[in-house]
Amino acid sequence: MQVTPFVLATMGRRGLLHPGPPHRIVRQFAALGRWGYGLAGELRQAAARSPERLAVVDDSGARLTYAGLLDRSSRLAGALPVAAGDRVGVLCRNSAAMVTVLIAATSIGADPVLVNTGLSAAQLSSVIDAQGLKVVVHDAEFAAALTGFAGALPLGRTAEMIDSVPPVTLAPPARPGRTIVLTSGTTGTPKGARRPTPAGFGPLCSIIDRIPLRAGVRLMIAAPLFHTWGYAGLQIALALRATVVLRRRFEPAAALTFMRENDCTALIAVPVMLQGLMELPAQHPRPALDIAAVSGSALPGGLATRFMDRYGDILYNLYGSTEASWASIATPADLRAAPGTAGRPPRGTTVAVLDAAGAPVPPGQTGRLFVGNEMLFEGYTNGSAREIRDGLLATGDLGHVDASGRVHVDGREDDMIVSGGENVFPSEVEGLLADLPEVRECAVIGVPDDEYGQRLAAYVVLRESASLDPDAIRTYVRRHRARFCVPRDIVFLASLPRNATGKVLKRELPH
Known part of the structure; x- marks a missing residue:
């Protein structure tokens, strides 16, 4: 793993290089060396450096420190009825228990498959077959949709399973678990996209260089954890040794109250959630947010401006996809200058606008958007792939780059x-x-x-x-x-x- 001057400078600016007890720092980097930079490794480095820090809070009353989250996920890893290489469906709303399941599965080399809670029973059945799921851990509300599937495991039972296993220290699996994110399924049965595991600090620093999240931040992840953006938020949070605040459902007034009660200064959401916040009275009590970062669907320029007029210039908009991870990030300054923009590519990312023949088009002209970075997906689980030109992945969108180098998404190729x-x-x-x-x-x-x-x-x-x-x-x-x-x-x-x-x-x- 190469640590570049950019990585060191970004980690320093975001508080990741602050001095600490030497023995904890040694254990922290030893954990990353043994476990890598996936969920299991990031949890272990956080628990080694800041074991007493609150890791996850949710609206069920759960409050887990990093040491507690490591203990519970390790014990659950020994109790789950799966082995390395098995695929484990996770059909849950945001909760500390869901986070525990995700980490437990990857800790034994199983592959968590993040299942959209909005799937119909027929779509869910197709996903189980297509992904070869051995087990589906699910919230109680989804039990009826899993009738007849022998591998259904209620999330509530995992607490009993944890209590049945004594404390354990796991060794890294021979094969690291790989998370599979499902595409949105808006046009049929969702496909599984294999997410890569970061090879170092580079991907994290590319994001926090542009979105100024700091070590130890207290943030609400309102975006669903089964979604690429919500899952990315969890990865970032563990790497930052942050406190993650979760609610099962996003209800604007209740979300603001929960953020205030838990001293949140950052929010990870999808654009429609901002719309819900803006429908509350302007005088409604608000948390002291420094950052609101959104992704997952188009952010209307008018909404961006109205939100910043009320909450301050704290809005960041990440344009990406399940397959491409991220392509560009708009800062508050970008959104003030060009409210409809998707921003600029972060460090280590390339965005190209190409014509039908694959040639670059000039600024201001619409073409097909292609992106390259070190976190491009590894292909669909059904063996299909996305078009790639010169190492750049087709996003499926049409767009243009303005004279200032900002990316604008004009629409989906199949929507024009x-x-x-x-x-x-x-x-x-x-x-x-x-x-x-x-x-x-x-x-x-x-x-x-x-x-x-x-x-x-x-x-x-x-x-x-x-x-x-x-x-x-x-x-x-x-x-x-x-x-x-x-x-x-x-x-x-x-x-x-x-x-x-x-x-x-x-x-x-x-x-």
């Missing part, structure tokens, strides 16, 4: 429509409509059209007591965009169908 010969990005119109003060949320999609081939349809959710008619919406779009961007169909809904990570399920919109 051709209407009357013109290329139209529904996300561009979504962002425009989201800026209307009457609009709570909206989605825009392409639908078939006999005359133009395709046309735009807008689905709009209004704020409480607000009113807006379709003609006013069309006039507004016509004033700011070309005529082919004006949605012909405008449907008002009480809410948009979303999955557990806040992505709109566009296939479920009425046609």
Whole structure:
């Protein structure tokens, strides 16, 4: 492992090189040397350096120190009915018990498969078969969906299993456990993406260089832990010896209260959660947040500006995917200068905008987005892969880079429509409509059209007591965009169908 000047400087700025008891520092780095930089290794280095520090707090009342989390995960590792190389489904909402299961599985070389809590029973059955799951550890609320599966293991039983095993010190498995994250499944059965284990401090420093999370930070991970961003937040937190604060469900008012009670100064969330926070009265008591970092879906520029106007310039937006990990990060300064931007590539990451032939396009011109970094996924578990050009992975998005080097995502490749010969990005119109003060949320999609081939349809959710008619919406779009961007169909809904990570399920919109 090479430690570069950038890594040393970043670790120093974020408090990771502060002096400590020599014997603890020796044990800390020995743990990383033996166990590596996955969850099991990061927990052990944290427990070696800061055993008494609070590691995880949740809304069930659980409060585990790093020493306690290591003890419970190690004992559970000896009790789980799996072996190295087995795949263990984890179908749980955010909790200390879920974290314990994830670490226990990787500690014995099993592969945790993070299962979306929003899957239907049919999708869940397909995932069990496709991923070859031996066991699915699950919250009680999902028991019915697992009826008939012999490997169903209620999360509540893991506490009994831990109590049945005496304290134990584990040796590193011959084969490190690899976490498998499922794709969103918005278009069918989710695929499993194998996540790489970091080879050193580089990936951590790439993120905390741009998002200034410090050692020992107290942060709420509101994003689901089964999601790439929530899981990344857990990895970062363990590496920083942070205190992780968890709630099973995100309820804006309750989340703010829980963050205040636990002295949180950082929040890891998905954009729709910020929207929920902004719907609370401006005078609602708030925690003293220094950082709110979001990822997982598009962040409307208007929402970014409104959030910072209320909470201060603390918002960071990470653009990435299950397959690419991260591509770019927008700082508060980026979002003030260009509210719709996805930011700039962090250290060690390359973003390229290519045309259909694979040639770079000039700044300002839309093309296909490709990304390269040391945390690209290792392929899908079904053997398929993503397109790669010159070591860069296709994100599946279209976008451009502005004159200042900031990345802008214009939309998904498969979302762009051709209407009357013109290329139209529904996300561009979504962002425009989201800026209307009457609009709570909206989605825009392409639908078939006999005359133009395709046309735009807008689905709009209004704020409480607000009113807006379709003609006013069309006039507004016509004033700011070309005529082919004006949605012909405008449907008002009480809410948009979303999955557990806040992505709109566009296939479920009425046609």
